[in-house]
Amino acid sequence: MSSVVSKIREPLITGHKSYHDITEDLVSPTEKVPGPSWVIAFIVSVSVLAFGLFCIAWTIWHGIGTWNLNRTIGWGWDITNFVWWIGIGHAGTLISAILLLFRQKWRTGVNRAAEAMTIFAVICAALFPGIHVGRAWVVFYFFPYPNTRGPLWPNFDSPLLWDLFAISTYFTVSLLFWYTGLVPDFATVRDRAKGFRKKIYNTLSFGWTGSAKHWQRWESLSLILAGIATPLVLSVHTIVSFDFATSVIPGWHTTIFPPYFVAGAIFSGFAMVLTLMIITRKVLNLQDYITIEHIESMNKVILVTGTIVGVAYLTELFIAWYSQYPYEQFAFFNRALGPYWWSYFGMMFCNVVTPQFFWVKKFRRNVALTFFLSIIVNIGMWFERFVIIATTLARDYLPSSWSFYVPTWVEIGIFLGTMGLFFTFYLIFVRVAPVVAIAEVKSILKSSGDQYLGPNAIHHEHSGHDKVIMDPIHSDEISDEHHGHGDAPSDTPGSPADIGTEQAVKTGKDVKGETKVSNTYVPSSRKEGSEKDDLKKIEGIGPKIEEVLNNSAIMTYIDLVNTDVGRLNAILENAGSNFRQHDPSTWSAQAKLAAEGRWEELKKWQDELDGGKTKK
């Protein structure tokens, strides 16, 4: 699409990708046998998950007393981890919904994985309220339904119940949004798959065809889902913060909580997206789709939200002092200088100080530093929740009931188990679904691909797209030979012969006057001297290479004759690894014959050539 994009924008897809390259690069991880690093990571994740499940079973079997919670500190690691995971689950929908509404194109590179991460993080989070109630087998009492207990209804005035609704809704909507985006990409995987895989992906892709009306509705649906998911994502952490803010505990009872929690959630969510995407792009070789530009954009979000969180911390301190309310003042004094001072300073350092590195462009674009800081931010955000929950509860109104809290191995095990759950799901996702949204990346290629934008863009003044050349099918003897010498590097999957009840076409216009029947009918090329020649007639040039050459402003045979082999090699080199194997040494000589219309000679020579190369 030739939408207008400012020239100072950086390309979001590098490596001069064609549409087919995008399919190839993004689908291939689901088609290959997993590598050793994946297998090791999977075994570790599943083992940790198994230990977590054991700890959960232990909790349920022996009761909640296996945790170190006590009368004073009623919420410890359980709710800390719950809020932490929910916060991490905020980036996905933020990226896919809010950035869609703001038309941020860099969203396309990371939204799929971020949404997947959201869903897995919400599952991890939802586990904690489920088991911290103690009697996990009657956890369905949470839900309002007509029952034989009265009927007894939950308290709709309670923020804890609002939380249940918020998280269930958030999970459902995120899942629907994510899956709707996946359907066209599953269709792409399906159309390349064979046998049993094809059956699986046929089911997963819901029979997607790519019809114009379907796409129109798909875009409409995405836009509206984004529109309603945007307030939803803001509401979820707002309601989580109400769990605290509507209470009368000093340090919790503050009106700043909703925006402060939402900013913190986005902050930690983006940190987790960065942690995962930096590993994913490296392991799956997706540097062309998740570029430094993407990382820089996310680092800007980290900087903004981290600074908002910092301002919120300082505001809390100021208000505690300014309110002249001794219990509130003590709560903050206790956080910073009480027995848990280290978690407060950990939080301040990790969340407020470290993101400030990202004021510097060089640091924003440094992958190693970003990776390191993203982990620091995640640790800092965990500390924040711990400070708010356990530290605040440890010193309440009555000094006689002051307490201290360290988790037991069971609590630590459950937290590790959710990590295992998260990474197990993520690793399965990486194998099953394209990690980057294929259709969405294709739709931004022409506005954000590096052959169209940025310093490496190839300027092609006459693309030939604007004028459709209307010359009638004229006789050309070798147009039928297209498949004979089309040495396309990445030949498309599924030849026409695969297609079920195909009927042959009668072209009826064959030069020899015969009624010719062929499966594939290749239209005529344009006449020589017109704006664009059919370069595919050169042996060794297939449709892909033709496209590459056209992008480099080589449109006609004459252009090709005038291009030396060194430049051709350079063009192929730039076009990606698939093209490097091609040898353009005979192309300009072939083009010369074609340009002069000496087709018979050319054809004769091509019969001798081997894929465009001189036989050795």
Place this chain on the structure above:
Amino acid sequence: MSYRNRSIVYGLYNDEEVLLDAVKVANEKHLKIMDVFTPFPIHGLDPLLGLEESRLHIGGFVYGSLGTLTAFLGMTWIFVQDWPQIYGGKPHWSVPAFIPITFELTVLFAAIGMVVTFYIINGLGPGVVNPYIDPRITDDKFCIAFDVHEVNQVDAEAFLSETGAAEINAKTL
């Protein structure tokens, strides 16, 4: 929109801009396009094909309103009629406290309703096998298809080759 048992002639284009130009030409020539199949949504195509704006958002509004009413009236009935209790000195009908759940259910109903509607009206769903034209349409080919009962096959083929289709085929779906 399933195209079963239709005999079609179709052309595969390599570039969406070529396809857009081709659709314009088809409109000029009054050739009735059965459908266009593409690997990603193409902006500017819908008006050329005469597709009306999707009414899915109206459905979204209706489902969302249904959610609003369900939540608000449900909570009202439960707390005023079925199980009147006093929590924290609030009145039975404490409207501000109902807002969060009302909002959440509005979003939930709208989202589920729209997604289900989307799959139903498109004829898509788990286990649906739609006849497909060419596996490369989900990869890098852009397809214009004509129904041979609506358009003369020879005209269609001539049109496709003139407008730069890379391949032209016919088949029965």
